[in-house]
Amino acid sequence: MPDPHLQKHPKLRAKPFKDPAKVPPAIQLALRQAMMTEKVPTDQYDDLLWILAQESEGNIGIHNGQGSTARGLFQLLKAQYHFYPKGEASFGNAVEECQGGIRYIVARFHNAAAARKFWERHHWY
Numbered sequence: 718m719p720d721p722h723l724q725k726h727p728k729l730r731a732k733p734f735k736d737p738a739k740v741p742p743a744i745q746l747a748l749r750q751a752m753m754t755e756k757v758p759t760d761q762y763d764d765l766l767w768i769l770a771q772e773s774e775g776n777i778g779i780h781n782g783q784g785s786t787a788r789g790l791f792q793l794l795k796a797q798y799h800f801y802p803k804g805e806a807s808f809g810n811a812v813e814e815c816q817g818g819i820r821y822i823v824a825r826f827h828n829a830a831a832a833r834k835f836w837e838r839h840h841w842y
Contacts, residue, residue, distance in 0.1 A: 732840065737766045740775035744790065744811055751815030757823070764829035768836055769818065778808045791818025800824070 748765060751757075757765075772792040773779045781787035786795035788808060793800060801807035801817035808814065826832040826842070836842045 735770045735774055737763070737770040740766060740770050744769070744775040744777070747811035748815045750812045751819055754812070755816055755819045757819055761829040764833040765819065765822070767833055768822070768829065768842065769815070771836060777811050777814060789817060790814040791821065793817055793821055797821050
């Protein structure tokens with residue numbers, strides 16, 4: 718049965734998922750470094766990379782810019798900036814932006830697979 722939320726919002730239905738393989742290698746490495754720092758099991762890498770690809774396509778410090786406070790590789794809102802190691806000062810540092818995303822995901826969903834499932838259903842997390 719189709720998701721009724723997606724039926725009401727055709728823009729969500731029409732958007733294809735972004736390919737994680739297109740995330741720049743340097744950002745993929747930063748994600749792996751952040752995972753080591755945050756002690757996240759390596760089996761969560763694919764799901765974390767997938768979420769990162771959907772949110773920023775691997776663009777450091779990216780700002781949503783549509784009246785939103787979402788910023789960074791994982792597009793955290795201002796209310797979540799405390800997850801970054803140095804708060805707003807972490808923007809521009811790929812490893813720290815990844816750490817913020819990981820900390821948010823662990824706090825809210827407990828693991829990357831659960832966060833990805835939520836994202837796939839709602840197109841946000």
